[in-house]
Amino acid sequence: MLNHEAIQVSQLIKKYKDSSTPAVNDISFTIKPGTIWGLLGPNGAGKTTVISILCGLLKKTSGDVSIYGLNYQENREEIKQLIGVVPQDIAIYPTLTAYENLKYIGNMYGLKGQELKERISHCLSTFELDHVSNKRIESFSGGMKRRINLIAGILNKPKILFLDEPTIGVDVQSRNIIIEYLNKLNSEGATIIYTSHLMEEAENLCSYISIIDHGKIISDGSPTELLRQHSSSNLEQLFLKLTGRKLRD
Template identity: 55%
Template sequence: MDTTPLIQIKQVSKQYKGATFLSLDAVDLQINRGEVYGLLGPNGAGKTTLISILCGLIKPTSGEVLISGKSFKTDDKEIRKTIGVVPQEYALYPKLTAKENLLYFGSMFGMKKSELKPIVSTHLDQLGLLPFADKKIKTFSGGMKRRVNLIAGILHNPELLFLDEPTVGVDVQSKQAITTKLQELNKAGTTIIYTSHHLREAQDLCSLVGIIDSGKIIAENTPAKLISETEDARNLEDVFIELTGRELRDYA
């Protein structure tokens, strides 16, 4: 059994051009295979920057990121094959049907149509969308779009899945369907990196939580231990407020 951390983040810093501050400040982090890791933080704390670096979308100013011991500098294509990304924005074509969208995204992963069709049908069925497979995305509710969005990111059975607010703005039934699917994926071996402002959901879903603020990881542990180690905390939201404060983090 490979005990090497799936993700190794070594002294990673990021300063955007023209910025007077570091978006990430010497972050050190290891994430093991099989975790559901919640990366939580206020607006502007550095979550999106760190996830973007882990996905290979932007480069750090300094430091190193290794995924399965490989670096984007030398093994970019190989790493990308093992990653799935489910963005907060709907990454779907509204004038195409659900099935057409998924067949297209599957082809982008290099999958053949003959192998894709049963995979697409299985996922649609598991998420209650098979009766709507041939309906255009523009007719779907928000919850239905979220479920298709999730399927688009997991068609190639990624080893590592990044999720940004996967249940934002959906109904209770869709949220339950998405959460159940994520738990099944994790049980089957997929490591999940999850960001959300739904702290109750994170408390229930995540095996490990890292709280980031001002570009630094300021706490990391299981949800239960974070709660037990924070005075008067009843839940993860209490921990979050205690560590990051009550000051509004609006920015434009």
């Protein structure tokens, strides 16, 4: 597994039944282990479709996708053990406490007993939520919900973490603690796949960025390379240059 790329995508196409054009149109890319890969694009560009296929939530129309050399057709359960997903929605049960939510998620990854307790306790403490572990999620603030949503994605110590707008709607303090943790996780060897509309955050966090539009990757490279290639001073300027100023939804 160590000899494989974290993610390898080749000639990936996804066409929805009710659409005449493909949402993802013949894209190929490779993500090396330990990369923080930012997938950026305007609304409807195909970001969510790509991420959903990589997470195993959607079936591809054609092409190949491998996660550490494994594919979803044959190794679905093994891949699920390798990945963690932090969706944009707060995908946590509001009437359960933080601890109950995390215990359930830990159990689903096969964690139990003291190991799980310690893992939950460590994560809650890292994100400064240990004092509310027995409170229901419905009583949490927006920032606290975002943090617990992130913990739910990293509880199994994933090798690849998928993050869909992880800091949307949170205060500066919560954003800071999340970004710091993601950098720490990456330094420990985790590959992070990140989508966001926050260009500044992406520029600072990601080591590699792909910009997608109309289902195709229109540019990719490290943030510095991209800015130099397109003679832009920041990622937002570059993004507008490549994708245009026309509204998409």
